[in-house]
Amino acid sequence: MGFLKDLFQRLFRFRSRAAVQQLPSGSIAVDREGNVVTSTVSSAYSKDLLRAIGRDVLTLFREAREAQTPLAEINIHFVSLRITARELRGGAVIFLFPQSALSPLPN
DSSP: OHHHHHHHHHHHHTSOSSSOOOOOOEEEEEOTTOOEEEEOSOTTSOHHHHHHHHHHHHHHHHHHHHTTOOOSEEEEEOSSEEEEEEEETTEEEEEEEEOOTTSOOOO
16 A cells, blocks of 8 residues: 555655646656656656656555566556556556546446
């Protein structure tokens, strides 16, 4: 659960407390070190935030391998954000989907 706490602390640390902003939407591809290779997320979100999300996802994949339960895909559903990540030869592709009351529920 430390991953989830860290992720939300990072998401909200990069935001201004006085402004209401949307959550990131789009996809990022990261290499095996967690560096962002490509991104469709708005440039309004810092590269540090995207890099932190990428590194945390890679940590989950690595820890699963070390526990001898390798994962091919991770799906994390929050009330306001859904994260789907797929491992790709050491790196990962990560999809960020903001959720709203009008968003359809995932199957």
